[in-house]
Amino acid sequence: MGKTIAEKILSNHSGKDAFAGDIVIADIDFCMGQDGTSGIAIDSFNKMQAKSVFESQKIAMILDHSCPSPNEGVSAIHKKIREFAHKFKINLYDIGCGVCHQLVPEQGYVVPGNLVIGADSHTCTYGAINAFSTGVGSTDFAAAMISGKLWFKVPETMKITYKGDFAKGVYSKDLMLYTIGKIKADGATYMAMEFYGKVIENMSVDARFTISNMAIEAGGKAGLMEADKKTLDWVKKHSKLKPNPQTADKDAKYAKTLEFDVSKISPQIAKPHAVDNVAPIEEVAGTPVQQGFIGTCTNGRMEDFEIAAKILKGKKVKDGCRLVLAPASKTIFLELMKSGIAETLINAGGVFVTPGCGPCVGTHNGVPSDGENVISTANRNFLGRMGNRKAFIYLGSPATVAASVIEGKITDPRKHS
Amino acid sequence: MIAKGQVHKFGDDINTDYIISGQIKFKVQDPYELAKYVMGDIAPGFYKKVKKGDFLVAGRNFGCGSSREQAPIAIKYAGISIVIAKSFARIFYRNCFNLGLPAIELDTDGIDNGDELEVDLDNGTVKNITKGTESKFSPIPQTMQTLLADGGLVEHFKKHGGFKL
Numbered sequence: 001m002g003k004t005i006a007e008k009i010l011s012n013h014s015g016k017d018a019f020a021g022d023i024v025i026a027d028i029d030f031c032m033g034q035d036g037t038s039g040i041a042i043d044s045f046n047k048m049q050a051k052s053v054f055e056s057q058k059i060a061m062i063l064d065h066s067c068p069s070p071n072e073g074v075s076a077i078h079k080k081i082r083e084f085a086h087k088f089k090i091n092l093y094d095i096g097c098g099v100c101h102q103l104v105p106e107q108g109y110v111v112p113g114n115l116v117i118g119a120d121s122h123t124c125t126y127g128a129i130n131a132f133s134t135g136v137g138s139t140d141f142a143a144a145m146i147s148g149k150l151w152f153k154v155p156e157t158m159k160i161t162y163k164g165d166f167a168k169g170v171y172s173k174d175l176m177l178y179t180i181g182k183i184k185a186d187g188a189t190y191m192a193m194e195f196y197g198k199v200i201e202n203m204s205v206d207a208r209f210t211i212s213n214m215a216i217e218a219g220g221k222a223g224l225m226e227a228d229k230k231t232l233d234w235v236k237k238h239s240k241l242k243p244n245p246q247t248a249d250k251d252a253k254y255a256k257t258l259e260f261d262v263s264k265i266s267p268q269i270a271k272p273h274a275v276d277n278v279a280p281i282e283e284v285a286g287t288p289v290q291q292g293f294i295g296t297c298t299n300g301r302m303e304d305f306e307i308a309a310k311i312l313k314g315k316k317v318k319d320g321c322r323l324v325l326a327p328a329s330k331t332i333f334l335e336l337m338k339s340g341i342a343e344t345l346i347n348a349g350g351v352f353v354t355p356g357c358g359p360c361v362g363t364h365n366g367v368p369s370d371g372e373n374v375i376s377t378a379n380r381n382f383l384g385r386m387g388n389r390k391a392f393i394y395l396g397s398p399a400t401v402a403a404s405v406i407e408g409k410i411t412d413p414r415k416h417s
Numbered sequence: 418m419i420a421k422g423q424v425h426k427f428g429d430d431i432n433t434d435y436i437i438s439g440q441i442k443f444k445v446q447d448p449y450e451l452a453k454y455v456m457g458d459i460a461p462g463f464y465k466k467v468k469k470g471d472f473l474v475a476g477r478n479f480g481c482g483s484s485r486e487q488a489p490i491a492i493k494y495a496g497i498s499i500v501i502a503k504s505f506a507r508i509f510y511r512n513c514f515n516l517g518l519p520a521i522e523l524d525t526d527g528i529d530n531g532d533e534l535e536v537d538l539d540n541g542t543v544k545n546i547t548k549g550t551e552s553k554f555s556p557i558p559q560t561m562q563t564l565l566a567d568g569g570l571v572e573h574f575k576k577h578g579g580f581k582l
């Protein structure tokens with residue numbers, strides 16, 4: 001019987017001929033935690049009375065969610081993580097290195113065919129380079145650090161094929177918001193997703209990460225794409241590891257097969273307070289915004305800032321509005337400086353914060369005031385997400401955020417290109 | 418195991434940010450202290466209403482969003498004995514069993530806030546004492562039953578030195 005990408009990767013790593021529904025114990029290629037989850041993982045590790053890690057080079061801890069530390073509580077967690085990383089000689093990415101989901105692929109820890117777990121829900125991001133990667137909790141991360149293994153229920157797969165080309169002003173973020181709006185926040189719960197279509201093939205690897213990153217917003221366990229030449233070139237540039245690309249068999253069994261024609265979609269917006277509360281920009285345009293945010297593991301990459309800079313070049317962020325920028329990694333930040341994009345964005349009125357999660361999760365660096373509207377490139381707009389439950393978060397593409405801060409209201413990016 | 422208690426009812430798509438906010442998860446380390454903030458953003462004062470052994474009952478997709486284990490920890494240490502929902506987001510579901518907190522899937526439409534329930538985990542039944550009804554839930558998979566029996570993943574590892582599922 002044919003297999004999906006998820007079934008193949010989980011079979012390869014468990015030594016079992018595994019199909020959806022089977023429970024396997026599989027060897028993992030890499031595991032990581034961030035500063036919000038690693039503290040509890042260390043506690044669990046200690047409670048499990050472990051004396052060593054399975055392989056120090058296959059583990060990373062990344063201080064990204066709340067960095068530099070805004071208060072003594074976070075400082076204590078950071079200290080604990082640094083000490084643990086030092087003691088067991090695991091990879092530590094200290095404040096300012098970047099967001100975990102940018103660093104793991106960028107630093108070459110993951111290649112096609114790998115099985116990766118991370119104590120962060122957006123670990124599904126690396127599906128874009130054909131790795132089965134998924135988010136787990138802290139205690140699972142501890143178990144993986146000790147044993148190099150984790151149990152998995154082999155997921156069923158939802159196959160999504162996109163037909164047609166994007167219209168002008170439409171990007172991968174719009175595509176994923178559109179998809180989540182259609183299948184809803186639990187549309188892919190327990191399932192792996194596989195993405196196909198010409199728009200995906202035409203996209204850069206950066207743009208593909210945006211899609212796989214948000215698989216979790218539909219409940220997906222993984223957001224998988226095939227590895228094509230673009231993927232393999234990208235991976236070769238970043239990693240010395242040997243890729244083992246996996247494709248789905250023709251006769252693989254899917255739980256659901258969906259097709260969307262994308263040629264007519266407009267830029268999309270997720271309205272407060274749910275990611276699946278999606279509307280085409282025409283319905284939301286004109287809503288006043290007091291803050292824009294470009295960054296996060298969804299849209300904090302080079303291409304995202306390039307798109308924003310094109311729109312903001314020679315323009316100004318509207319009076320009464322702010323623009324916060326958080327590059328997803330230090331490497332990206334340096335590229336932004338070298339290319340002049342940072343200068344363009346700062347001249348337009350943008351404010352750079354430390355590479356990392358920035359204000360995404362609301363611990364610091366741009367908490368909105370009561371009653372304010374934010375237009376953001378992040379992946380979540382839950383009530384209180386950015387640290388104030390009386391604020392309203394709208395999600396869109398970097399182009400939409402750039403156009404919106406120029407006008408101080410949600411604006412169709414096609415007006416500014 | 419048979420558990421008895423009162424229902425605290427929530428709706429669909431309750432995410433882990435709502436269960437415990439990002440700010441609090443960084444501020445508070447002690448699980449009992451953390452529990453005081455559970456559901457703080459959407460149901461202020463919730464913690465005070467929970468009596469030890471009570472049930473948290475919800476709609477679809479409970480625990481969606483972030484992977485934070487602080488969410489099920491806060492629920493557990495607030496005194497909730499079992500979480501019951503129409504469906505769960507998978508990371509939250511895993512985290513519950515890793516902590517030794519049972520999570521069961523059941524159509525929760527007929528259960529209201531304040532109802533008195535009796536849950537039999539071994540036989541897979543939920544008796545609604547207030548309403549005089551009884552329903553069966555889909556059995557908890559063997560892997561999770563083993564984790565529950567051991568008292569969670571930490572205890573499982575202590576006992577076996579690795580996975581023995």
Ligand code: SF4
Binds near residue numbers: 099
């Ligand atoms: S950028 Fe936001 S969504 Fe991504 S890992 Fe950081 S907090 Fe999570």
